[in-house]
Amino acid sequence: DPAVIFDMGGKFDKSFNEAAYNGAEKWKAETGTAYKEFEIKDNAQREQVLRQFAEEGVNPVVMVGFMWGDVLGKIAPEYPDTKFAIIDMVVDAPNVKSVVFNEHEGSYLVGMMAALASKTGTVGFVGGMDIPLIRKFGCGYAQGAKAVNPDIKFISNMTGTTPEAWNDPVKGAELTKAQKAQGADVVFAAAGGTGMGVLQAAKDEGILSIGVDSNQNYIQPGSVLTSMLKRVDNAVYEALKEGENLTPGINVMGLANDGVGYAMDEHNAALVTPEMQATVDEAAAKIKSGEVVVHDYMADNTCPAAEF
C-alpha cells in the first residue's frame, strides 16, 4: 500500500494539503485501492511516522511540504527498499522523487489577471510564512502585474515567519483590509489557511481576491477573481500511480507540463472577460515557448519587480 502524509495545516486546509488529498482521492477512486494517511501534529512524529510506514512495508510514501525535507534526508538512506516522494522540496537520495513547481509562472498569470481587473492601479499580495518559496509566488505575481501595467502599485505583506502563518485567518483578514485601505482592489493570498481570512475580508470589503494552490473560486463566489493552481493533486496522483516503480530524481512542474495554471469556472466567469482571458492565455503560451522568462526568486533570492 502507498501512504500520503500531510503537513501541519492538515488535509482540509482548502489549499496546499487539500490539493494533495484530492489527488490521492482521485487515485483511490480510479484504482479502488486504499492508501494510508497521516496528519502530522508534532515534530517528533516526523521520524516516527516515516519509520513506521517504511517498516510496515508501505511503498511508496508520499509527503507534502518542505518541512519534511530534513527528516527524509536522514531516513531515506536507512530504507533503501522503500520509495519516497516529497513535494515542494528537493531531497537528494536514490529512492526519493522530489517534485517542485514553477509557482512563479502561475503567479505571473494571476498577476496579469489582477492588473487587468484592478481599477485602482494597486494590487496586493498576502503571503503566508515568509520564506523564499512564498516570495517566489509574490515575485512572479508582481512581474505579471507590471507586465500589464508598468506603473501599477504592488503591496505585499507576509503573515509571519513560522508555520502558524499558514493558519491565521484573522491576520489575513486584517492585512487585506489594510491593503484595501492603501488602495488595493485585488489581493492574492498565497498563505494556506490564512487565505480564508483574505478571501473573506475581500468579499466583506467588496474587492477581489485570488486563491491559491487548489481552485478556491467557489469559496467566495463572485469575489474570487481566479485561483493560482499548483497541481499538487496531479503530483500526488502521479506518484501514487507510479507506485513502487516511482522514478527517483527531481521533477519540475511548470506551465509547460500543466503543473501550474489559473482557474476558470462558473464562479468567476462573470469576473473575467474574454479579453482578459485572451491576454493571459497569450502570455501563458509565450512562457511555455520560452519567449517570456519569468524570474524565479529562489534562483538568486532577488526580485526585479518587487521588494520584500
Added chain:
Amino acid sequence: MDYATLLQVLDSSIRLATPLLLACLAGLYSERAGVFDIGLEGKMLIAAMTSASVAAIYGSVWLGLVAGVLASMAFALIHGVASITFRGNQLISGVALNFVAAGITVLIAQHLFGQGGRTPSLEGAARFLPIDLPLAGAFASVPVVGTLYAEVISGHSLLVYAAALLVPLTAFVLYRTRYGLRLRAVGENPASVDTAGVSVRNLRYSAVLITGVLCGLAGVYLACALQAGFGRDMTAGRGYIALAALIFAKWRPWHALWACLLFGFFQALALRPDVVETVTFMKVPVPFLDALPYMLTVIVLAGLVGKAIPPRAGGEPYVKER
C-alpha cells in the same frame, strides 16, 4: 502615518479590542465576586466553536449566539462547581478547562464537518455583518470628525456596540444596584455577606455564570463576526490578555474599556508592520510585533499599574468550617 492609515489602524483596533473587552468584563464579574478565572480563554474557544457550528448548520447566527453562550456557561458552571462547591484550586480549574476546550473544540468540529477541526465559512444570515450607524454615509465627507465617525465608529458588527454598551451597564450594576453591592462585598469579605443573610454560594454562582455569558459573547464575536467560522485555537491567548487588561484596569469597568482599547491597538499595530516601519523609521522584526501585546502586558503588570490590589477574597474558596 497619514490620517487614513490611522483611521484604518483604529478601526482594526476596535475590532480586535472587542473580544478582549467582552472577556475582560466577563472576568470582572467573576473576580469581583472572589472567583479567579484563568479559563476565559477556554470559554471563548468553546463558544466560538459551538456558535460557528450551530450557525453553519442552521444558517442562523442568532441560534449560534444562543448555543455559543450556553456552551460557555456550561464551562463556567464546571468552574463554579470546582471552585465554589468543591473549593478546588481556582487557577488549576481554569487551566484545566482551557486544555479541555482546546482539544474538545477540534474533536467536535472535526466530527461535525470533517474539515480538520474547522467549521465551514459562515455566510449571510449565519454571520454578524457590519452595520452602518445612522448618518455614517452623510458624515463620511466631513473631514476629520466625519471620517472618524464613518470609518472607525460606524461599520462594526452588532456585538461591538453591545460590548461598548456593556461598559456603562456593568458600571451601573456594580456601583448602583443591590446585586453589585453584594457582588463587590462577596469578593472582599464573603463572611460579611454570609452574616448579612445572603448566600455566598448563590452570589458566586451567579457571577460565574455571567462570566460565562460574556465569554460566550466574546467567542461568538470571534467566530461569527470578526471571522467567518471557527478555526483551532482561534482565541490565540486573548483570554490571558483580557486578564492582564483586567488587572491593568484594577477591576473597574471604565478602565477596562481603555485598557482593552490599548491592547487592541497594539494588536492592530502588530498586524501592520508597514505602518510601524514608517512610524519608527526602522525595520521592526515581525516576531517582535507579534510579541508586542504580550510584552506590553508584562510591562503593564510590572510597572504601570502601580499596586493593583485584587478583590481581597479573590482566589480563596469560602470555607466556614474546616
Added chain:
Amino acid sequence: MTKLPKWADLALVPIISLVLAALCAALVLLAIGQDPLAALAVMVNGALGSASGWGYTLYYATSFIFTGLAVTVAFHGGLFNIGGEGQALLGGLGVALACLFIPWPHWSLALIGAAVLGMAFGGAWAAVPAYLQAKRGSHIVITTIMFNYIAAALMVYLLVDFLRPPGSMDPASARFAAELSLPKFHDMPFLQDFLLKYDPEGAVKLTKDGLPQYQRVPANITFFIALACAYLVWLLMWHTRLGYEIRAFGKQEKAANYAGISSFKITMTAMMISGALSGLMAINNVMGQSERLLQNSAEGAGFIGIAVALMGRNHPVGVILAAVLFGFLYQGGAALGMNTTIPVELRTVLQGLVILFTGALNMMVAQMLGWFFRPRAQTRKGGA
C-alpha cells in the same frame, strides 16, 4: 468530611481521578461517534504493544519528568509556574548554541555543556517573572504565560534571522555534528535486546554485515538523567535547608520572614531551579531526538508538566509515574492519529480532564471516598 487514610489519599484519589477523567473522555468519544474501547486498544497497542512504542513512550516521559519536576519545585514554593513551555524553548536555545558553536571532542562532554547551558537559559527565562513577582508583585501565573508567548516569538526571530542555515526554509537550526548524537536505547547494551527486529518467522533480522537489527527509538540516555534529577529534587525538597525553606515559604509565606527566610531569595531560587529543570528538558528533545533546534521545540511538554505534577502529587516518585502515564497518552494519542480517524486532540482533552479531576476536583473525589472510609458507628447514625 472524613479524613482519609494516607494510602487512600496518595494512591486511591489519583487513581479514581484518573478513572473519572477517562470516563469523561470516553463520553466525549461516544458523542463524536467513536468507540472508546477500540480507541483504548489502539492506544495501548501503539504505546506499549511494541518495542518501538515503548521507545517513544519513554522518550515523551523523559521530557515530562523534567517539566513535571519543574512545576513541582515551584509549586512547593507556592509559585504556579505555567511558563515551563517558554523555559523549555529557551533551554533548547541554550542546548543548540552549545552543540552548534562549541567543538566538543565527545558527546559526553557536549551533553554536560549543553545541559549547563540549557539549564542556564531556562533558569534565566524563569528569573524574570520571578523577579517581577518578588519585587513588583506581578502575578506569576500571567507573567509566565506571557513569557511563553514571548519565548515563542524570540525563538522564531533567532531561528529565522540567525540560526537558519542559508538556503533552508525550515525555521530550524542546522543539524548538530553527528558525533554529538546521544546514545539511544537501541545503542545501549542490554537495553537494545528489547528492541531487536524480527522477521515474520520469528528470527532476528540481520544487517548485511550479519549484525542484528534494532528498532530505532528516540528514547535516549537523557531518560536516566531525568531519573537522577527526580532523585535530586527529592533530596533537595526534603533533605536540604533550601528545600525546607522553599516548602515553608510555599506553605506560609507570612511566616517565612519570622524564620529568616527571604521571600525574594526563595521566589528567585525556586523559580530558577524550576526554569532550569524545564530548560534541561531540551537535552532530551533537542539534543537527543531532533538533533537540531526546531521552532516550537518543546511542543507542549511544558504544559503537560503541570498535569504531571498535579497527578504526581508534587512528589518526584509520583511525577515519574505520571510522566510515564502521560508518555503513554502521548504516544497512544499519536497511534490514534495514525490508525484511526480520532483526532490527536483527544490527548489535549484527556490532559485537561486529568488536571481538572486531580487538581481542582480532588476534594470531590476525596469526599466521595470519605463516604466509604467513614467510621462504622457514624455511618449508622448518618441518617439523623
Added chain:
Amino acid sequence: MADPAFAIELKGISKAFGPVQANKDINIAVPKGTIHGIIGENGAGKSTLMSILYGFYKADAGEIFINGRLTAIPDSQAAIRAGIGMVFQHFKLVQNFTVLENIILGAEDGPLLNTSLAKARKALADLSREYELDVDPDALVEDLSVGHQQRVEILKALYRQADILILDEPTGVLTPAEADHLFRILRGLKEQGKTVIIITHKLREIMEATDNVSVMRRGTMVGHVSTDETSPEALAEMMVGRKVLLHVDKGDAHAGETVLKVEDLRVRDDARVERLKGVSFELRAGEILGIAGVAGNGQSELLAALGGIQRATGKVTLKGADLPLSGAGANGRARRDAGIGHIPEDRQTLGLIMDFTAWENIAFGYHNEPKYQKNALVMDNAAIRADTEAKMATFDVRPPIPTLPAKSFSGGNQQKIVVAREMESDPDVLLIGQPTRGVDIGAIEFIHKQIIALRDAGKAILLVSVELDEIMSLSDRIAVMFDGRLMGFRDPASTNERELGLLMAGITGEAA
C-alpha cells in the same frame, strides 16, 4: 413546651467540626429583657453556640426556640428575620465599603441602591442619636478605629431591628473607657426591652453588667447562675473545673546588666502610617518587662521590629552591639543568631507552619543550626526528630508524636511547641507575645512557670499581653502602650488595674 418568657431557648444543641466536638448537648434559656453573660475558656464553644443561633453554622442536632416558638434557623437571613443580631468576635465588615454600604448590605430595600442608601442614612442618624453611637456614615470602614468598627456592627444589627443582640467578646479590643460606654449602651437597650447576650472572658464585666451567667467548658454547658448569687472565684472554678490559683508564685527578680537597649524605635506600616512613635526602654538580664495595652496600639509592631520581621528606625543595641533594623540583617534568623528568641503573638501564621510536622516545626527558624545538619548539603532529619521527642517530653506536648502535622495539635499544644522551641534555644533575650492566648488554664500555669524559670536563669524577657492579669502577675516592671508610645513604667507592686486601665486609654496619672 417552651416558655414565651424566654427570648431564647436552646435545647440539645450539638455541633462537631470534624473530630472536634465544639458543642455537646447544650441547653440554655435567656429571659426576655435581660443581659445574659456566657463565659468559658478559649475553645469552650461559646462562639460556636452563638454562631449556630445566628445561623452562621448549622447545628448537628438540637432545637432553637425564639420567644417560645420553635424556629428553624438554616441561615443568617432566618436569624435576622427572627430578630437576632450578632456582633462577631472578628468583625464581618467589608473594609473598603463605607459605613452606610456596610449597614445596608443584605438589608437593601430594592434592586437599586439610591433609595436604600437614602433611607439608611436617615435611619442611621436616628439610631446614632438614640444610642450615642456616633459614626460618620460616609467614612470607609478601613479608616475607622476598632472601637468605631464595633459601633458599625452594632448599628448594623439595630438597623435590622434586632430584638436580641449577641456580642462576642466585644471588649477585647476596647479601652476600659470605651468598654464602659459600651455597657451603658447595652443597659439602654435592655431598658427598651431588648435582650442582650454577651460573651466575655472578663469576670469583672460579667459581675458588673449581666443579670445571669452561663458557664461553658470543653463544649458542654456547666451551669447557669444568677449574677447576684455568684462571685468571680466561683465562676472561675466552674469554668476550669477545679480551684484556680489566680496568681503566680514567683520570687524576687535579680536584675543584672542591661542586655537590650531600645532608643526611639519607630515603625511605619505599609500605608506609611506611623504605628510605633518613638519607643525607648532598657531591658536587663533576669527581669521581665511587661507591656500592657489594648490590642492595636503598636505592641505587635514593637515585637515585630525587635524580632527582625518588620522594618524600623531608631537604635537598638544588644549587649552593646547595634542591631540592624532594616535591610539584610533584619530578619528572624539574624536575630536568633544574635541571641534573641521570639514567641510570636500569632503562632498560627508566624510561629508555626501548620502543614509541617511537629519535628519540622521544631526546626523552624533553626533549620540552619549546625546540630541539625548531617553534612554541608544535607540536613539531619533524624537528629531533629530526636530533638523534637526530647522537647515534647520536657514541655509535655500531647500527643508526643513528632510526625504529626502542627494543625492536628490543639491550640495549647501548638503553643507549647513554639514555646519549647524558643525557650530551649537558650536566648539572651526572649520576646514573648500573648503567650497564653487560646491556651487552657493548665497549660497557662505551665507556661507561666517556664517564663519565671527562664527569668531566674538570668534571661531578659519582654512580655506583651493584652491580659492585664497576666502582665500584673508575671512582670517585674510594667509599661503601658498607647498609640505607639510607652506611657511610662510602673512597679506591679504599687500599681493597680484602675491606674493601668487609665493609662491604656491614654490618660496619664495627673490628668485622671
